[in-house]
Amino acid sequence: MxxxxxxxxxxxxxxxxxxxxxxxRGELEHVNAYTLVVAVALSAQATDAGVNRATRALFQIADTPQKMLDLGEERLIEHIKTIGLFRNKAKNVMKLSKILVEEYDGIVPNSRAALQSLPGVGRKTANVVLNMWWHYPxxxxxxxxxxxxxxxxxxxxxxxxxxxxxxxxxxxxxxxxxxxxxxxxxxxxxxxxxxxxxxxxxxxxxxxxxxxxx
CATH class of the missing domain: 1.10.1670.10 (Helix-hairpin-Helix base-excision DNA repair enzymes (C-terminal))
Structure with missing residues (x-):
């Protein structure tokens, strides 16, 4: 050191x-705060390029928590199966989407603690979202x-x-x-x-x- x-x-x-x-700029493709959260959560132990290839089509049909829930876990898996740990990540995406709908009216919260309370979202993911979407340092x-x-x-x-x-x-x-x-x-x-x-x-x-x- x-x-x-x-x-x-x-x-x-x-x-x-x-x-x-x-x-x-960050290299993960997204269209709103929700898709950024999902993209960053999917990027753990995966490359940004690999995540982008998987999410381009996904985010065209599921760019909100409710649309993701409507899509369902199995159809989500079909989109992200090229990403490492895709089954566990799919479960987390569905869980965090459900929480966002039920507890936050479908809106991504902009506090680190609230973000970290979401399944699959750690401090690094929360910091990426706060920085890239809300321009917090x-x-x-x-x-x-x-x-x-x-x-x-x-x-x-x-x-x-x-x-x-x-x-x-x-x-x-x-x-x-x-x-x-x-x-x-x-x-x-x-x-x-x-x-x-x-x-x-x-x-x-x-x-x-x-x-x-x-």
Missing amino acids: AKQLDYHTIREIFTRFQAREPEP AQAVDTHIFRVGNRSGICPGKDVDAVERAIEDNVPVDFQQHAHHWLILHGRYHCKARKPLCGTCLIRDLCQFEDKTL
Whole structure:
């Protein structure tokens, strides 16, 4: 684990991220808050691209909790069977849809606690939804962010909660809204797990990763 970088270095890193991608966006396709919740819940241990392939047709016919309930679990499974853990995820989607209809009038709540009370929705999923739909500067720490944060020293931590706190505590507030998207994209396309592209990395001179590749 790298040491925590200082304020000026972190500001320079995010200044570069912002210059490269001023308005980064999540790659999960959705049409409203409900379909975003479903897409993020389906994305656990799956790629965004794989989820998008499965949900394009699904969201055309089931873009509200009630429509999903009307569709039924078996027909939902037919749409998402290419996604890992699809049976368990289908059960959770049906359960959370029922709760949204019965307890929230079909409207997705915008508090972290309410979101986390839904089946299949953990803190990371709740943070993604709060950030992407309501533009709240919540930090959804995934494997990419955990790796980048610890390699670089931007936001080191022993677990995802510690990394989340490190982002909130150390990233300047004007970068908080897009911080997790910049870090995810950097980890997905540049600071890869097995073969990081250090030779062309935007922040190579600022990163503390000791095993930089050529």
